[in-house]
Amino acid sequence: MLSGEFVARAAVLSALAGLAALHFFSATEPEGADVSGLVVKGEGSLVSLKGKVESVRQLNGNIFFELNDGNRAKAVLFNADNAQRNALRKNSFVEVVGRIEDYKGSRQIVVLSVKQVD
Amino acid sequence: MIELFSSVLLGFLLGIFSGLMPGIHLNTIAAIIVLVSRQGDFNSVALIVAMSVSHSFFDFIPSILLGAPDAENFVSVLPGHRMLLKGKAYRAIRLTIVGGFFGLLLSLCLLPIFSLFVIKATSFVYGFIPIILGGILALMVLSEKGERKIWAAVTIGLSGALGVIALKDGASVGNALFCLATGFFGASTILCSLFKKQGFVKQKIESIGFNAKRTAKMSFLGSIAGSVVAFLPSIGPNEAAFMISKLAGRIRTSDFLVMLGSISSANTLFSFFTLFLIGKARTGAAAAVEEIFELQAGNVLQIAAIALAAAGLSVVAADIVAKMAVEKMQTINYFSLNCVVLAFLVALAFFFSGPSGLLLFGSATAIGLLPAMKQNRRTNCMAFLMVPTMIFYLGLR
Numbered sequence: 001m002l003s004g005e006f007v008a009r010a011a012v013l014s015a016l017a018g019l020a021a022l023h024f025f026s027a028t029e030p031e032g033a034d035v036s037g038l039v040v041k042g043e044g045s046l047v048s049l050k051g052k053v054e055s056v057r058q059l060n061g062n063i064f065f066e067l068n069d070g071n072r073a074k075a076v077l078f079n080a081d082n083a084q085r086n087a088l089r090k091n092s093f094v095e096v097v098g099r100i101e102d103y104k105g106s107r108q109i110v111v112l113s114v115k116q117v118d
Numbered sequence: 119m120i121e122l123f124s125s126v127l128l129g130f131l132l133g134i135f136s137g138l139m140p141g142i143h144l145n146t147i148a149a150i151i152v153l154v155s156r157q158g159d160f161n162s163v164a165l166i167v168a169m170s171v172s173h174s175f176f177d178f179i180p181s182i183l184l185g186a187p188d189a190e191n192f193v194s195v196l197p198g199h200r201m202l203l204k205g206k207a208y209r210a211i212r213l214t215i216v217g218g219f220f221g222l223l224l225s226l227c228l229l230p231i232f233s234l235f236v237i238k239a240t241s242f243v244y245g246f247i248p249i250i251l252g253g254i255l256a257l258m259v260l261s262e263k264g265e266r267k268i269w270a271a272v273t274i275g276l277s278g279a280l281g282v283i284a285l286k287d288g289a290s291v292g293n294a295l296f297c298l299a300t301g302f303f304g305a306s307t308i309l310c311s312l313f314k315k316q317g318f319v320k321q322k323i324e325s326i327g328f329n330a331k332r333t334a335k336m337s338f339l340g341s342i343a344g345s346v347v348a349f350l351p352s353i354g355p356n357e358a359a360f361m362i363s364k365l366a367g368r369i370r371t372s373d374f375l376v377m378l379g380s381i382s383s384a385n386t387l388f389s390f391f392t393l394f395l396i397g398k399a400r401t402g403a404a405a406a407v408e409e410i411f412e413l414q415a416g417n418v419l420q421i422a423a424i425a426l427a428a429a430g431l432s433v434v435a436a437d438i439v440a441k442m443a444v445e446k447m448q449t450i451n452y453f454s455l456n457c458v459v460l461a462f463l464v465a466l467a468f469f470f471s472g473p474s475g476l477l478l479f480g481s482a483t484a485i486g487l488l489p490a491m492k493q494n495r496r497t498n499c500m501a502f503l504m505v506p507t508m509i510f511y512l513g514l515r
Contacts, residue, residue, distance in 0.1 A: 003327040004325040010430075011429070011434050012430060014223070014430035017427075018430060019123065019423075021423035021426065029416040029419075029420060033158075
């Protein structure tokens with residue numbers, strides 16, 4: 001026989017487990033954002049942004065560029081491979097996933113992955 | 119992270135509001151959320167998911183206590199009303215809560231199987247739907263005795279015809295469905311109570327336990343049914359519950375309510391997974407999520423976590439609210455309450471659908487009274503959904 005008390009306890013445990021799981025899964029899942037919203041996000045947040053690539057510069061295998069979705073944000077991709085170099089061409093539209101970093105007083109994105117979008 | 123948790127909590131609270139208020143549809147609130155949300159904002163998705171899950175628990179309360187269902191759970195009115203008349207309304211609500219909770223837990227366990235097999239099974243099941251529905255309609259007539267067979271056929275014919283006329287664009291057109299469902303099962307039940315001058319039966323508020331085996335069985339059945347209807351267009355929780363009740367033979371009222379709770383929460387959860395797996399939104403809430411966000415694999419885990427959290431909160435809160443509601447109802451004049459609820463339903467039908475909605479509502483109410491007058495089952499009125507659904511699956515519209 002399932003007592004009402006058992007069900008209530010199971011429910012409370014489920015609620016706590018659900019919130020804990022949400023916290024865990026969200027830490028590893030990028031949050032959709034736009035450039036203007038970066039200022040309100042915490043340093044280290046994992047975000048996903050879409051925009052046009054501008055001002056591309058390559059140095060020692062690293063790619064420095066700006067992402068423009070109406071507002072501009074600086075971004076860097078370390079140790080870029082060929083596919084990433086191809087995607088990050090000037091005026092291409094891309095979706096990047098990366099972490100927010102404060103660098104010399106301004107927000108930039110340390111890019112972890114990039115893919116070209118239409 | 120705080121934003122996300124706040125969205126879950128807000129969604130849970132909104133689900134309580136939409137669930138307890140007859141006529142305030144989940145889809146209406148979801149549509150408003152779409153209008154004010156930023157594209158790609160997962161916090162809005164979290165809000166909609168939490169709201170949908172908590173709504174699926176709370177909407178049984180007005181359905182059972184007031185005979186005022188929404189379009190997703192009107193089939194709970196009759197068994198719920200039966201238990202209300204025996205002084206067991208609180209137990210009826212608790213049964214739907216327990217079914218909803220364990221149904222959701224089982225659904226979470228079934229997700230991998232759902233992803234792998236159900237999509238392939240759907241096209242197989244698709245072809246059998248008209249046959250199953252036709253068979254059930256025939257069974258509904260043949261299972262009546264003597265002259266009641268004729269009246270069952272008349273009820274089915276009239277309900278089916280009204281459904282075909284009203285639900286032109288498929289078997290669930292928002293406001294028309296509300297008018298019909300409320301007329302057939304809500305208003306007609308209330309009118310019967312008024313005609314019989316039924317007083318409010320004293321309600322028992324008991325914390326009786328639940329049979330573990332039967333709860334597990336009905337929750338499992340419900341989660342399977344909820345997963346299948348999450349894929350199939352034009353078939354919702356009510357049709358699924360009704361079909362199972364006819365195909366599985368005699369089911370206790372208490373077991374039926376557990377199964378219904380399970381179907382409701384499972385269907386809510388699986389509708390979001392259907393959106394991810396095949397890109398089809400089968401519920402208003404899933405359609406709202408589709409407008410805001412493109413779900414990725416990682417989001418599916420987040421949605422599962424949100425559903426679990428919202429379900430746990432809902433079980434505790436719904437039990438408390440149900441107890442308060444039942445206690446409060448015992449202090450109110452039942453006749454007056456029925457009159458107020460009936461007037462409210464009429465007003466809602468007019469507000470949402472205008473004079474044509476009122477006409478549908480009135481027609482459905484009149485047909486819904488026929489079974490009571492001729493002593494056959496009011497569930498024969500389910501033909502209002504079954505016939506249009508059969509026509510849809512036969513490709514005749």
